[in-house]
Amino acid sequence: MTLNGKHVFLGVTGGIAAYKCVELLRLFKKAGADVVVAMTRAATRFVGPATFEVLSENPVLLDLWEGSGSGVAHIEVASKSDLAVIAPATANFIGKLAHGIADDALTTTMLAMTCPVLICPSMNTDMYQNIRVQKNLDLLEESGIHILDPDSGVLACKTAGAGRLPEPWFIFDRACALFYKKDLKGKTILVSAGPTVEAIDPVRFLSNHSSGKMGYAIAGAAEKRGARVILVSGPVSLDAPVGVERVSVESCDQMYDAMLGSLGQADIIIKVAAVGDFKPVSVQAHKIKKNGEQDQGHMTLELTQNKDILKAIGLKKRTNQYLVGFAAETRDLETYAKGKMEKKHLDMIAANIVGKSGSGFKADTNKVKLFTRDGLVTDLPLMSKEKVAHAILDAVVQAIS
Ligand code: CTP
Numbered sequence: 460m461t462l463n464g465k466h467v468f469l470g471v472t473g474g475i476a477a478y479k480c481v482e483l484l485r486l487f488k489k490a491g492a493d494v495v496v497a498m499t500r501a502a503t504r505f506v507g508p509a510t511f512e513v514l515s516e517n518p519v520l521l522d523l524w525e526g527s528g529s530g531v532a533h534i535e536v537a538s539k540s541d542l543a544v545i546a547p548a549t550a551n552f553i554g555k556l557a558h559g560i561a562d563d564a565l566t567t568t569m570l571a572m573t574c575p576v577l578i579c580p581s582m583n584t585d586m587y588q589n590i591r592v593q594k595n596l597d598l599l600e601e602s603g604i605h606i607l608d609p610d611s612g613v614l615a616c617k618t619a620g621a622g623r624l625p626e627p628w629f630i631f632d633r634a635c636a637l638f639y640k641k642d643l644k645g646k647t648i649l650v651s652a653g654p655t656v657e658a659i660d661p662v663r664f665l666s667n668h669s670s671g672k673m674g675y676a677i678a679g680a681a682e683k684r685g686a687r688v689i690l691v692s693g694p695v696s697l698d699a700p701v702g703v704e705r706v707s708v709e710s711c712d713q714m715y716d717a718m719l720g721s722l723g724q725a726d727i728i729i730k731v732a733a734v735g736d737f738k739p740v741s742v743q744a745h746k747i748k749k750n751g752e753q754d755q756g757h758m759t760l761e762l763t764q765n766k767d768i769l770k771a772i773g774l775k776k777r778t779n780q781y782l783v784g785f786a787a788e789t790r791d792l793e794t795y796a797k798g799k800m801e802k803k804h805l806d807m808i809a810a811n812i813v814g815k816s817g818s819g820f821k822a823d824t825n826k827v828k829l830f831t832r833d834g835l836v837t838d839l840p841l842m843s844k845e846k847v848a849h850a851i852l853d854a855v856v857q858a859i860s
Pocket of ligand 1 (some may be wrong): 561711730731733735736765766767768769770771783784786787788799826
């Protein structure tokens with residue numbers, strides 16, 4: 460995600476995990492955010508403020524009595540912030556914020572903060588589970604502050620349990636999620652992505668070039684917008700987006716079963732997967748030999764048509780379910796896309812030309828044209844698959860609201 464023009468406030472308190480926040484800062488900077496770091500005195504015992512100052516390219520807020528001379532730096536920082544993340548957040552900081560105590564630069568700034576706040580507790584398990592800490596976390600949550608549960612594992616104090624600060628990429632992902640409107644809250648979205656794989660024999664298969672990037676971008680975007688997401692995926696080399704329930708499949712038949720099995724739970728179905736249209740009539744139990752029963756130098760593979768998953772969903776879906784299909788074409792985009800929308804009973808189809816640079820299977824960008832049953836046509840420009848994903852979801856939200 461790009462954070463160009465966004466102001467992020469990063470509060471670091473005195474926990475051993477403070478070192479992880481150097482990487483967290485780098486992730487925000489890499490995404491284009493302007494970051495101001497505030498540290499408690501205890502935090503400076505773990506990581507020197509100079510590290511944060513150099514990497515953030517901003518002075519570190521340490522003391523209310525130092526700095527600009529105007530005496531209101533903390534108010535300026537708070538009013539400018541679009542997002543505040545506190546990592547690691549100690550029991551002491553959590554207690555102070557929960558009760559409105561402002562006795563240093565960080566807690567004072569936080570009381571003036573009106574933007575979304577993400578707090579990442581990190582401490583010894585017994586401290587974390589202490590009823591007073593838990594009650595303070597509840598108080599913060601009730602006041603609209605977001606709490607990121609700590610990971611479990613071996614802690615710096617050599618005990619094992621809940622209390623580890625999650626990895627920087629995970630905190631970054633959850634923090635970025637706060638920038639999105641939750642216009643899909645309460646909805647379940649069923650997405651299919653990636654290629655299908657049809658076995659020929661134990662070592663060979665038929666498949667296609669789909670990387671899964673477009674479907675995964677839609678699944679991740681929908682989760683960030685508040686949806687519950689079930690992602691039925693063919694074999695790809697991508698990690699499942701955070702918070703998404705992934706069901707891994709290989710063949711068209713397996714994808715059919717997984718999609719139809721979850722169909723009843725879905726409000727919106729988006730079928731991005733590149734499903735193989737044909738599969739071998741039979742799968743050989745043993746590796747086919749080059750000089751076997753086939754004629755020398757030739758081999759014929761008999762194929763049979765796969766089920767059309769999207770068409771089956773189109774026939775079964777309830778009237779209150781919204782169905783989106785994809786059409787990968789090499790020519791006559793509009794004619795073929797509209798034909799597929801009719802034939803498969805879709806509410807919307809996202810059509811793209813494959814084989815052009817910057818668009819299609821393996822690229823990080825895509826050029827998509829959206830057609831709806833109501834006759835609406837949206838010609839999206841070439842853009843990142845993440846942006847295309849949000850544009851498709853915007854169109855779906857508009858159609859169902
Ligand atoms: N699709 C499907 N099951 C299939 C084939 C396709 O569910 N057996 C879905 C795809 O996931 C996509 C849409 O149908 O959402 C269109 O896929 P595409 O490959 O463009 O079209 P086909 O229906 O396979 O038609 P053709 O190969 O003739 O272009």
